[in-house]
Amino acid sequence: MTVSTLTVVPEALASGTAPYAEPDPIRLTLLARSSDTTLQALARAARDDFPDWLQHVRPAASCKRPIRLAATMNTVEAATGRLLSTVDTRDMPDGVLYKPCGNRRESMCPSCSARYKGDAYQIVRSLLVGGNGVPETVATHPAVFVTFTAPSFGEVHTRVVRKHTCAKRKGCDCRPEPCHARRDQPLCPHGRRLACFARHDPGDKSLGTPLCLDCYQHNAQVVWNLASGELWRRTTIAIHRYLRRVARRLGVPGNRIRLCYGKAAKYQARGVIHFHAVIRLDGVDPDDKTAIIAPPPGIGIGDRIDAVEHAARVTAFTTDPHPTRPGGWPIAWGEQLDVRPITVAASGQVTDLMAAAYVAKYATKSTEVTGHVSGRLNDETVNLYADPDGTHTERLIEACWILGGPRDWRALRRRAHMLGFAGHFLTKSRSHPVTFQLQRNKRVVFRRAETTGPTEDTTVTEAPTLLVVNFLQFVGSGWHTTADAILANTSAALARDHQTLARQQIADLTG
Numbered sequence: 209m210t211v212s213t214l215t216v217v218p219e220a221l222a223s224g225t226a227p228y229a230e231p232d233p234i235r236l237t238l239l240a241r242s243s244d245t246t247l248q249a250l251a252r253a254a255r256d257d258f259p260d261w262l263q264h265v266r267p268a269a270s271c272k273r274p275i276r277l278a279a280t281m282n283t284v285e286a287a288t289g290r291l292l293s294t295v296d297t298r299d300m301p302d303g304v305l306y307k308p309c310g311n312r313r314e315s316m317c318p319s320c321s322a323r324y325k326g327d328a329y330q331i332v333r334s335l336l337v338g339g340n341g342v343p344e345t346v347a348t349h350p351a352v353f354v355t356f357t358a359p360s361f362g363e364v365h366t367r368v369v370r371k372h373t374c375a376k377r378k379g380c381d382c383r384p385e386p387c388h389a390r391r392d393q394p395l396c397p398h399g400r401r402l403a404c405f406a407r408h409d410p411g412d413k414s415l416g417t418p419l420c421l422d423c424y425q426h427n428a429q430v431v432w433n434l435a436s437g438e439l440w441r442r443t444t445i446a447i448h449r450y451l452r453r454v455a456r457r458l459g460v461p462g463n464r465i466r467l468c469y470g471k472a473a474k475y476q477a478r479g480v481i482h483f484h485a486v487i488r489l490d491g492v493d494p495d496d497k498t499a500i501i502a503p504p505p506g507i508g509i510g511d512r513i514d515a516v517e518h519a520a521r522v523t524a525f526t527t528d529p530h531p532t533r534p535g536g537w538p539i540a541w542g543e544q545l546d547v548r549p550i551t552v553a554a555s556g557q558v559t560d561l562m563a564a565a566y567v568a569k570y571a572t573k574s575t576e577v578t579g580h581v582s583g584r585l586n587d588e589t590v591n592l593y594a595d596p597d598g599t600h601t602e603r604l605i606e607a608c609w610i611l612g613g614p615r616d617w618r619a620l621r622r623r624a625h626m627l628g629f630a631g632h633f634l635t636k637s638r639s640h641p642v643t644f645q646l647q648r649n650k651r652v653v654f655r656r657a658e659t660t661g662p663t664e665d666t667t668v669t670e671a672p673t674l675l676v677v678n679f680l681q682f683v684g685s686g687w688h689t690t691a692d693a694i695l696a697n698t699s700a701a702l703a704r705d706h707q708t709l710a711r712q713q714i715a716d717l718t719g
């Protein structure tokens with residue numbers, strides 16, 4: 209890409225000097241400040257240190273908005289405290305380290321989001337089939353895949369397909385049922401007809417929006433989003449209790465079983481959260497509480513499904529009182545609950561890897577599905593997104609802002625851009641040891657090994673005797689110029705293409 213742009217505007221560099229002579233540094237600095245992306249790119253690519261720069265930004269090259277850090281890194285011998293070496297980012301290209309932004313959301317940074325999804329997949333996968341320090345025997349522990357949904361807060365436009373004939377649900381073109389076919393066509397208090405005979409296409413903008421915006425309970429929905437984490441917590445306790453009762457009936461002490469789960473939160477088109485979870489049943493070794501062992505025999509698949517269904521039905525509570533609603537809001541699950549056993553072998557059932565991929569995929573989605581993307585809101589920006597008489601999403605944000613006024617309810621304001629949801633998009637029980645941090649550390653170790661190369665001396669293997677002390681300072685976020693972003697992103701994309709090509713060739717050779 210740089211090659212083609214270089215030939216387009218030779219005069220920009222060449223006026224007054226011989227063409228292709230060593231570029232004047234001052235001229236390059238001026239060019240780099242140009243608002244013209246092509247000139248910026250030229251200035252960067254013509255610099256002597258351009259290859260070094262590309263190598264330097266590589267860990268963050270595909271990121272849309274990397275974090276720039278100034279740092280001094282000291283390597284110290286642990287035993288003696290002797291300073292072995294000091295590296296300062298001042299001596300590096302641009303004087304900073306580039307670190308990927310790490311944003312989970314696909315709409316914010318596709319590259320970091322893809323990496324997050326990969327990590328999420330590893331976390332859930334190891335929960336189901338082991339690996340990453342989890343014994344592979346967990347694959348034999350009974351597990352279920354559950355979808356918990358919110359109750360109704362008013363009727364919305366829907367697309368329901370009774371029987372799919374399409375190959376893949378993505379891009380489904382099956383004929384759906386009429387949205388809300390009703391012969392009596394009742395009118396709501398606002399005079400709107402509560403019926404819709406349309407058969408909506410999958411991408412239809414009206415999907416998830418209320419039949420009557422004024423009837424819809426926006427307040428109750430955002431409060432439910434906020435309370436959904438607590439509802440989930442109470443539900444896991446209820447599932448556990450139920451299974452303990454089953455265990456005791458079998459003559460097994462109740463404290464010999466434990467639940468291990470991973471769950472992803474996802475927005476439905478109506479802007480309410482729902483959860484996909486994988487729940488595994490483990491045994492407990494009284495002598496070693498951290499050991500992951502098989503559950504006591506006798507707890508059948510029916511018991512586990514009953515436990516989840518029972519817990520989803522009975523778990524309910526009322527929120528703290530709010531000035532506008534002294535009795536609080538009731539919080540419970542909706543009627544739609546889907547519990548399926550996870551099998552290891554593919555047989556038309558939900559398999560372990562399918563479940564892991566599914567959970568991981570939704571961990572990178574956010575409120576995009578409702579057509580709303582923005583960062584955290586404040587007094588000034590909220591008016592751009594909230595409107596009591598506006599669209600469905602604008603009313604949800606308005607509800608968060610208004611209800612979030614009292615001090616005890618401030619969480620709603622802080623999470624207005626998330627339509628009230630305050631939790632994480634991928635969570636797991638504490639008993640599952642594989643974390644995002646573990647995945648990240650593995651990557652750092654890998655990258656270090658990669659850059660060190662095989663010819664380096666063997667001190668690498670004695671690494672624990674060395675300490676690396678970093679003094680990091682946040683300098684800014686994003687690339688210096690649009691051109692830097694394009695150059696870095698393009699190089700990362702090329703590297704990816706090369707890798708894909710190479711893998712393809714190896715596959716061809718060996719296959």
Ligand SMILES: [Zn+2]
Pocket residue numbers: 270271272273274308309310311317319320321
């Ligand atoms: Zn990023």
Ligand SMILES: [Zn+2]
Pocket residue numbers: 364365366387388404405406408414
């Ligand atoms: Zn409709």
Ligand SMILES: [Zn+2]
Pocket residue numbers: 369371372373374376377380381382
């Ligand atoms: Zn279909």
Ligand SMILES: [Zn+2]
Pocket residue numbers: 396397398399400420421422423424
């Ligand atoms: Zn109405």
